[in-house]
Amino acid sequence: MPIAIVDDNPVNIIVIEKILKTAGYNDFWKAASARELLEQLEEHAGKGRIPVDLILMDMMMPEMDGIEACRRIQKDERYRDIPVIIVTAVGDSNKLAEAMEAGAIDYVMKPVNKVELVARIRVALRLKFEKDWHKENEAKIRSELELARQVQTGVLSLPMKRKGLEIDAAYCPSFELAGDMYAWYRIDEHRCGVILLDIMGHGISSALVCMFISSVLQDTITRFVSPEFVVAELNRYMNQLNRKNTSVNYYFTAIYLLIDTEKKTIDYVNAGHPPGFLYEEGKSPVYLDQGTCAIGFFDQMEIIKHTFVYEKPIKIALYTDGLLEELPLPADFPEERPEYEVLAERLQSCIHAEPEPIRMVERLLPEDIRQSQKDDICMVVVTAY
DSSP states (O other): OOEEEEOSOHHHHHHHHHHHHHTTOOOEEEESSHHHHHHHHHHHHTTTOOOOSEEEEESOOSSSOHHHHHHHHHHSTTTTTSOEEEEESOOOHHHHHHHHHHTOOEEEESSOOHHHHHHHHHHHHHHHHHHHHHHHHHHHHHHHHHHHHHHHHHTSOOOEEETTEEEEEEEEOOSSOOOEEEEEEEOSSSEEEEEEEEESSOSHHHHHHHHHHHHHHHHHHHHHOSHHHHHHHHHHHHHHHHHHOTTOOOOEEEEEEEEETTTTEEEEEEEBOOOEEEEETTSOOEEEOOEESOBTSOSSOOOOOEEEEOSSOEEEEEEOHHHHHHOOOOTTOOTTSOHHHHHHHHHHTTTTTOSSHHHHHHHHSOHHHHHSOSSOEEEEEEEEO
16 A cells, blocks of 8 residues: 655655554655655556555645645546545644645644554555445446446347338437336237336346346247237236245336237237327327236236227337436426326327437437436337338
């Protein structure tokens, strides 16, 4: 643990150096001024490393005093975590308070008491060690979260384009790891299953539940096919997961569509999810809001399938609540009116014109909102004709 001794008086440096050696600290370097200290820090930082774990600094020095040096250290992101102990003969409490406000963590009065100085050094180094550990741990967690986010994104379905059916999605993840997911699977030549879901909460637990559900989705959809059976099977999986961990009850909302391009039907179940919108040229949007409660709440669910028959081309917009939460509303928007009605109206003006869901999201949400969103924003657009 290198220690820097900064003092314009060589005698003071010799005294502190002897105390350090006696206490077992042999890794240190010296600077005759605050400016020299900053120059040495800059030189070592340019090589990719911070040279000291602690600075013992005199307060009264020519050119730049210890207080100003503390301010400059605190302003630099690279150095601000280095603890500074002021070693001074100045007994002015106002000056000492100013030094602490500038960034020093402690002070020792001259003439230096050996026992006191060593005790304060040990406390400062212990705090530095703990702070470094937390920073490294946070960096590791961030790295693991980013890896989990990449894995989570990697299981999302790619755009699909086949006879009579096109499916695409926009996914704008937040900084936090969340549980939004979408997928679609071809069942046979004419049928396709499409699901959008939102796991409760944020963080690693939500992402793990999301990965668990993704691992069973394809088999569930291609084997059970019909919406009421697919939702019931997913609920069975969630109940199995909840029985293994009784302290937390995991659940997710979802909307699942079974699209048949030959019969021109849309069968769906909405499991506690924000309503989807079905658009047909010249008509008001149809809300896909019927079905059942969120998946994982109860062992048994009453699930009702709904069917829509289309003759002309249609577009369906599915989304997660992150889009609703960030949607700018008019100043006079009445509290009793559902927010999704505003979204349905705004989507109606662009869903037939915009070729990509991400462009729709960009039209709905200004860039500054997308940069600071608190939840994942996800939208799936299905075109059937």
